[in-house]
Amino acid sequence: MAFACQRNSYLREMLVKVVSCTKAKEGFEVILDDTPLFPEGGGQPCDEGLIGEVNVFRVLRRGMQAVHLTNEPVNEGEEINCKINWSKRFDHMQQHSAQHLLSAIADNKYNFRTVSWDLGKSISHVELNTPKITEEQLTHLELICNEAIRNHKPLTVHYLTKQEALGLREVKSRGLPEDVIEPIRVIEIEGIEKNMCCGTHVSNLAHVQAIKLMHTEAMRGGTRLFFLAGERCFGYMGSSLEIERKLTKILSCGRSEYADSIDKLKSSLRSIEKSFRNNLKELAKFEADNLTKSASELGYIFKHREEGDTDYIFAVLNSLADSTKDLPVFICTGATKSGGQFVLRAPDEKLTTLAEEICLLVNGKGGAKKGQFQGKALNYKKLKDVHDILIREAKKF
Ligand SMILES: [Zn+2]
Numbered sequence: 001m002a003f004a005c006q007r008n009s010y011l012r013e014m015l016v017k018v019v020s021c022t023k024a025k026e027g028f029e030v031i032l033d034d035t036p037l038f039p040e041g042g043g044q045p046c047d048e049g050l051i052g053e054v055n056v057f058r059v060l061r062r063g064m065q066a067v068h069l070t071n072e073p074v075n076e077g078e079e080i081n082c083k084i085n086w087s088k089r090f091d092h093m094q095q096h097s098a099q100h101l102l103s104a105i106a107d108n109k110y111n112f113r114t115v116s117w118d119l120g121k122s123i124s125h126v127e128l129n130t131p132k133i134t135e136e137q138l139t140h141l142e143l144i145c146n147e148a149i150r151n152h153k154p155l156t157v158h159y160l161t162k163q164e165a166l167g168l169r170e171v172k173s174r175g176l177p178e179d180v181i182e183p184i185r186v187i188e189i190e191g192i193e194k195n196m197c198c199g200t201h202v203s204n205l206a207h208v209q210a211i212k213l214m215h216t217e218a219m220r221g222g223t224r225l226f227f228l229a230g231e232r233c234f235g236y237m238g239s240s241l242e243i244e245r246k247l248t249k250i251l252s253c254g255r256s257e258y259a260d261s262i263d264k265l266k267s268s269l270r271s272i273e274k275s276f277r278n279n280l281k282e283l284a285k286f287e288a289d290n291l292t293k294s295a296s297e298l299g300y301i302f303k304h305r306e307e308g309d310t311d312y313i314f315a316v317l318n319s320l321a322d323s324t325k326d327l328p329v330f331i332c333t334g335a336t337k338s339g340g341q342f343v344l345r346a347p348d349e350k351l352t353t354l355a356e357e358i359c360l361l362v363n364g365k366g367g368a369k370k371g372q373f374q375g376k377a378l379n380y381k382k383l384k385d386v387h388d389i390l391i392r393e394a395k396k397f
Helices: 088-108 133-149 169-173 232-253 257-298 310-319 348-362 383-393
Strands: 013-023 028-032 049-051 054-062 067-068 079-086 115-120 122-130 155-160 182-187 194-196 211-219 220-231 301-305 331-335 343-346 362-371 372-377
Touching: 013 182, 054 220, 079 310, 088 115, 088 122, 088 182, 088 194, 088 211, 088 220, 088 232, 088 331, 122 155, 133 211, 169 194, 211 232, 220 232, 232 257, 257 310, 301 383, 310 343, 331 383, 348 372, 348 383
Parallel strands: 301 331
Antiparallel strands: 013 028, 013 079, 028 067, 049 054, 049 079, 054 067, 115 122, 122 220, 155 182, 182 194, 211 220, 331 343, 343 372, 362 372
């Protein structure tokens, strides 16, 4: 009627008999006479563990059976020890019981019904049928959940007939699922709620330790409320402290000053960027004048500058004198190894073939518009060959 893991959530290992072991697409499928390993269901992921020394990487529910997926075979008929990965399972128990508690409190206090939930690898959420939850409601919900934990309310598993289940509040509002099989498994949090569930739960809310409500996310007219429970709260706090230590060192201030300090840095960065852009424009103008002068002798313009972007390239192009408008022009920015932006200007009839030739040399691609080809190069290792093309195409006077 129920697996050993459901009869006793705290069972970490037991002696089992291997009923069958068959080759499957991926590894082997093992059926045992009973199992301490929870097969996935009710929103709770499956357990991992060992049958003897053989690793069980997944457990599925097929009808009334639990199917253990393994990489290696086990001997049919053998009596063998089966052990679960307890830390992972206990974490699942903490998150799942916390979800029952949170869903019940949200329903009791605010009439927010849980539409679905997810036990995530690092954070879980309940999806509530409300478009919005206020900060005050979140604080209140968290307070009441943790108060219930402090009051160490027991969780009890009941097995009911369909007739008995019809008396549950949950069943009265939603009805019984069509495929429900008797006996119906119900988890009761004393004085708070009774809920149909196949999962493994802690025996007392005290074992949940704590619930921390995190952020919310709007979803299909409802709201996803993310939460952490039990050891995850301490894990999160540990990683937050680590980040805090790093930030304190980087910003040279305490955490209460982080926001102000970052705000100041951002605004000084904005003013530096502004003056950098202005300087770059002035520099571009100065360089354009020099390029215009030398172009009258060379018959082309070729310029590479490591620091700079498309703004710089167009600032130079726009500052070139009219006398250069029929000459081939190539201006590029970026490092030799990593490439960057470039613009090629050439008479219309030559633009496409020249662009193709240059793109091959700089591993580049781009597009032509109004007599100019604008592209991105992956490197400038053959920039000298590009220069040679410009020399070849130079318009001599
Ligand atoms: Zn449940």
